[in-house]
Amino acid sequence: MLVIALVVGFPILFSVRESLFASSSGVDPTTGVLQSGEHFAGLSNFTDIFSNPTLVVGVWGSMDRLVNAFINTTFFTVVCVVAETIIGVAMAVIMSKAFRGRGLVRAAILVPWAIPTIVSAKMWALIFDANGVANKLLGQNILWLADNSYSQWAVIVADVWKTAPFIGLLTLAGLQTIPDEVYEAARVDGASGWQQFTRITLPLVQPALVVAVLFRTLDTMRMFDLPFGMIGPGKYSVETLSMFAYFENNALRYGPAAAYSIVLFLYIVLVAFLFVKLLGADVVGDPEAKAMAEARKRRKVAARQAKAEGRPVPKPVRSTITSGDSPS
């Protein structure tokens, strides 16, 4: 076991170290790295956001470019994730009811997932072209790609198309773990189809769904290639935080660019934290880690009780191997 620990522990530490370094070096420029040609900027990159706004006109009126990007990111995230979740769950329910052809549908569902985002961006750009097929089908002459609120919806449609099937797939996996007996019992008790869905399906599929939605939310928040490839650079109505930071970086303004990317990073951390706290998203999903945390808590409580009653503190039992399930 010791050999494994040595051979295997090292790569873990290595990978963790590597990832930590990559992320913490992201903080460096903002906290001010003293080096040639640059001076310690302190928080001025951040305060510039408020004291020194660069006004742009997006869909939300004239405002600072960062605030505009921030609102765009939030708007895209909320609308896309809600739409994806609804469509995805609907897909999963349909697929779970199906007797035949599930393989075909599953194959079809994997197609949007496998298409590179930038390819789908170009594809939707052609569909939403002013003379394109979307306008033809709708009988309209909408300038979808012309930096207006329609272009936001074009991006949203493209994103939902690509990712809703994916939520469907994950939800389906959750649905298939629900035993039929539960539904039978509900039918015997006289529950209607809708009641079965809201009272049984949703609560039981919730853990899988919450994790899927969390990942999708965080993924949408850092959206870059879709608006970039579809609408193009410098279009403020669809500019997200990722895009803004990228352009700043390309203009060699590292300080502000890093500051904006940190804003995005903190925003993502905050949302992830809220998800985990409010919705109880069990992201790690490792029964053992959970069991260990509980065991630690129990030991603490036991130790406190023991102290209060003047008994000797019980020694914890240690083990290093696990069978995969959680004995504690």
Added chain:
Amino acid sequence: MTTQTHVHTSAEEVHALAHRKRSGKDIAVLVGGIIGMAVIVIYCLAPFYWMIVSSLRLPTMGRSTDFIPNPVSFANYAGVFDPSNNFGRAIINSIIVSTVVTVLTLLFGILAAYALARLRFRFKGAVLAIIIACSMFPGITLLIPLFKLFTGSYPWFPLNWMNTYQALIIPSLSFGLPLCVWNLTAFFRQLPVELEQAAMVDGCTPGQAFVRVILPLAAPGIFTTAIITFIAVWNEFLIALTFATRSDMYTATVAISKFTGQYGFDTPWGSIMAAGVLLTVPLIILVLVFQRRIVAGLTAGGVK
């Protein structure tokens, strides 16, 4: 089954039992299900169909909205490989980067995931949380300092790594590795620990038990993870866009976004769509061949 246990049941009765009368509601559910599935399939495939159709038009008819190309032409596919686009080179770059990243992540990922699945140590929950958090970092937060680093802006790193393969590969590890470790941990956890114990009873060292017993058994999982990682790296755009500024270092996804085509200033939609089809079809074939495993991998890992 019924015919064997119930001797007295006549053939007709068996037949009647086997074919329970379908009520109207059952039929409605069935029809609804078929319609729903058809809607899903159309939803997923219609835009893709449009891409294929558009790629098969004449290059001069890029924006045509006919639902069937008339006449069918492969001129766009020839246009994709026009020397000015450097697309062949871009595909080779993509293959190199994706393959190297996949191999590297598997090398590190297998060992790390095995430890995470089998060993019990303090802060394991924290390590898992850090790994999953890494895969959710916004790419741009990592890229800005790396961009600065690779352009040689730091005095302690005097190399200029822009437009090199290592500049494309190393940042890709940052999202490939967590993805890989996460997926593989789920796979290793499914294998019972008794396998190693049995191997060790038979005289294997832990290392041997891992190599001879666990690795072969986990091969399907490792293979699935490899495909998922490969696709993720293949589809990557932001890193490649940032670190490849010369057209001979573009990966395929970047090349496609910079297409100019040979027909003047009008966007060469036909060629772009043809390139998109060329980029996507290998992935779709991979996905279709291994769809069961990929679905299992995606749901087991819970990684998007």
